Amino acid sequence: MPRVLRGVGELDTRCELLGETLEHPVLLAPTGYNLLFHPEGERATARGAADAGAVLVLSSVATLGIEETAAAAPARLWFQLYFQRDRDFTRRLLARAEAAGCRALVLTVDTPVLGARDRERRAGFRLPRGVRAENLVGASKDLAHGHSWSEDGIYSPLSDPTLTWETVAWLREQTRLPLVLKGVLAPDDARRAVEAGAAGIIVSNHGGRNLDTAVAAIAALPAVAVAVAGRVPVLFDGGVRRGTDIVKSPAPGARAVMIGRPYLWGLAVDGAAGVERVVKMLVTELKSAMALCGTPKLADIGRELVRGSGTRGPLDPGAAGS
């Protein structure tokens, strides 16, 4: 529901996040095994992120080590953690991320096991020789060699299924980095995350790849934002493809989005330049959408632009049954 005649000669896409000011609210979500997409792997991703002024969240299952990626470009980095059963290993991983200059720790909480991935299995997907999760070498026998869902058992060497809120408390004691929980959908979990000291929440359903028929992240966002009540930033990923998606996603407290597949497409097509271009296209579209919506300052965008976000709409967090 755009507004008119508000003077949009200057547009401000800046975004305050974890004490820093970002030029724009587009972050690169953690994605594994970037070597599958481009021969330079995470190195290219990092250069593209730096050139586009985007935060890059390094994946635990990157095909290059944290240090190599950090050295490749002056990108602003966060580190995503798949919590490892071996707590000493986990601790060492955190230390490496801190040492490499990562500014936040993103704990994935929505993947205690992998979901059914029929297409992967039907395609007989296996990691090619030479592609492995470098950061996790040494964590367990099988871990570095990839992972996939199996009919015969659901547990994977990758994920620790015993993760609880107590683990979160333990983790906070191991690091000075702000801790962001990724994969929260239920408002009660978001509330508890804030109480547990999370510095931010990423509303996500893992790109729809883990649990089929899980609620869409954008549908879950408003109620989470209400539960969090602005105490910490609420980020969002899943399906952000156009600038208008960014304008529509901010809930109270949500000031940034993450993209995954789109930058991988750019990476596959044109390496670092492809990553950069995808982000810049989105930011340009975001500016256009902000101008056309009559909201020249990103930080001021509220939910009133979006129908269905009011007190009786289908996405209304107060509407228990929908």
Place this chain on the structure above:
Amino acid sequence: MPRVLRGVGELDTRCELLGETLEHPVLLAPTGYNLLFHPEGERATARGAADAGAVLVLSSVATLGIEETAAAAPARLWFQLYFQRDRDFTRRLLARAEAAGCRALVLTVDTPVLGARDRERRAGFRLPRGVRAENLVGASKDLAHGHSWSEDGIYSPLSDPTLTWETVAWLREQTRLPLVLKGVLAPDDARRAVEAGAAGIIVSNHGGRNLDTAVAAIAALPAVAVAVAGRVPVLFDGGVRRGTDIVKSPAPGARAVMIGRPYLWGLAVDGAAGVERVVKMLVTELKSAMALCGTPKLADIGRELVRGSGTRGPLDPGAAGS
């Protein structure tokens, strides 16, 4: 609406049903004429059920007699009854089921006549020579030779259209087996079933094959569960294809689902092994879904996982008009 950080290192799919503990909540619904799918017919089905730890509900219109099937494998068996006009015959059938070790009696109440089955008629479907309803030989002249819907008359030798709640009372006096009513959709009928002494209710619309545009079983389930109020177990069949379907179907009191077509596909492809594999795939998927939903114990899963099950949602039993 999955939950996170709940510790899902151990998953418990067990299910209490009619005084017994099942390893998992997947039952094999009664399906007729299994010889049409595999040369070993119900014998293969029973072996697959036993190997998968699944209850098999024997059909009245099986192509092998109760005794032969029971002898084929140590499967846990229930017996499904199409009530016969000849009550002595019905009584003898019950005695055979009891003697063969069946542990429950499932009375189909949704088929007083057959519905319009256009595709069967258009295809000119007839039972092949040598395939007949062995259990019903002697019940009536035509009965064992199959049945199909006809334009000229709706009554079938298979079904007694005069079935009423009084027949249910009579039936209860003929057997010590717990009586489960299959094919209930209306909450008032469910309530009456409990009052009539049913030990369980199967919410079902006969796989959508009898009455076109009947309500989907999963849509009818919540209101039935409310009406039954936990007094007897409420099972469910119709459309269960993935583990997530099982997680979503339990209503208060519903602790098990039935599958029909899926295990027939397995039977057709690979006999007993195919039946077993289909069940095991579902159970593995169920475990994965339980882990990803943060609900490690099947018996604890409530409706709060499912949107639309609240007080104002479209599946809300309290919402009279939807």
Place this chain on the structure above:
Amino acid sequence: MPRVLRGVGELDTRCELLGETLEHPVLLAPTGYNLLFHPEGERATARGAADAGAVLVLSSVATLGIEETAAAAPARLWFQLYFQRDRDFTRRLLARAEAAGCRALVLTVDTPVLGARDRERRAGFRLPRGVRAENLVGASKDLAHGHSWSEDGIYSPLSDPTLTWETVAWLREQTRLPLVLKGVLAPDDARRAVEAGAAGIIVSNHGGRNLDTAVAAIAALPAVAVAVAGRVPVLFDGGVRRGTDIVKSPAPGARAVMIGRPYLWGLAVDGAAGVERVVKMLVTELKSAMALCGTPKLADIGRELVRGSGTRGPLDPGAAGS
């Protein structure tokens, strides 16, 4: 929402309508120019109607005169009137209908002009030589030769656009036949029809052929039934294709449906026998649906079978806005 265990060994499809008892509730709606479908035209339709025990509503724009059709078979006949600008002609038409034994007069009120009929125009449709509206010969110069929508003007010789409630009053004085209004959708119009002395109301949107995006007749039915409150019968046409459609359409006071296209298909394929077969298929399906719904007596079927007909549903007459 079918009910079970109600004893459906005997099914009663009888229907009281305008003081007569019909064997079943399927009436043949008025359809013009039957010669287009079969060389015997309305004669075949009448024989099929008689053989199927169905009321046939003769169309004003039939290709055979009322008398010829009435002589062709002992069908129960009603007469449908497109009111003619020439009132004397209209009066003579009524007299012919009465003399031929028609038992009710159906005034079409939803066609003061014809709607845009793009497909007719694009196909260049014209009545073939020798096919004309026999009953209307003499009513006006052009009338007997067909009619179609034109870009240049909307008035047709067929319809009198000045028709009002006063015309209805005038018409009632010209005939002893009960007057049924066809084409009512708005509850206020239905209420007024009863006050104007209508003996029945047919909820119809002219098969969706006159006014595009008009409300579907079945969606309009419940509110009309509430408005009429059982004072006169409420019939329904539009989209009745299966027995289940008949079970679902009765509102309080609605006890019969009309079919149009389906019997024309039968007529085109097999003449009188085709008409008969289509009706009998529907009646058989109706019986099957009644048995499967647990409603053995047509007259007892209420709206509680149909979801969305309650106090808060989308078809709820009390829900003003939906």
Place this chain on the structure above:
Amino acid sequence: MPRVLRGVGELDTRCELLGETLEHPVLLAPTGYNLLFHPEGERATARGAADAGAVLVLSSVATLGIEETAAAAPARLWFQLYFQRDRDFTRRLLARAEAAGCRALVLTVDTPVLGARDRERRAGFRLPRGVRAENLVGASKDLAHGHSWSEDGIYSPLSDPTLTWETVAWLREQTRLPLVLKGVLAPDDARRAVEAGAAGIIVSNHGGRNLDTAVAAIAALPAVAVAVAGRVPVLFDGGVRRGTDIVKSPAPGARAVMIGRPYLWGLAVDGAAGVERVVKMLVTELKSAMALCGTPKLADIGRELVRGSGTRGPLDPGAAGS
């Protein structure tokens, strides 16, 4: 929800707008670069408008000057303004429009920048040699040579992004013409427009071409009409394709619609005659729809014809959340 028996022998499509009486409520929306569609360009459009009795809103980015178009035919003209950064130029443009006999000024307020136009870019669209915005020659260096969305920047020479309500006030002082704001969707903006002295409001989302996923104009219309409360006329464009669309669109105070693409199709096919025919088809369809709805006078048509426009419907302006 059509009404019946209301006497529709005479139909009145007249429409009062800005102190004048129009024969019918179909206006030609401003569309740029008509030379792209027909070699006679806006000259043909004006002749078609005159022949069809339709108001033509001349576009700022027409390919013929205001004066040439006005001289081509005695059409009733309004002038659409893309506000120019150079206010003197804007003033001269207004003077030209007034001098050429334009009777209203339409300020486009929904295009401070152009939205993402992927298809234009992918097609590599550029204005052909010799096609330019004649009215704007001299306004800025680039302006007359077309405009398109670019990845690298969102501002266009065409539009002044600094437009605010103050600009509207300034504009009112420069002209005696009634000022109509085009591109309003939010009720608050409509209210403010009335307070700012607008003589009319056009509810529009720029044909869906600027801001993807913007609310449809017809969905926004009712709430705008309520906000305006009849103080000024509320026009509507976007998706009007049939006469029924016109009957359905009037909200309280909305008495006219605009078409864009449809008349361009006519222009492309047959020049002035094509434009005329498209309008006349719509007006004939409008008459037919008015007759079939039982509403012989356009000015009397209210929202009660349209479901969903009541107090609880999905388009209900009182339903905040939908």
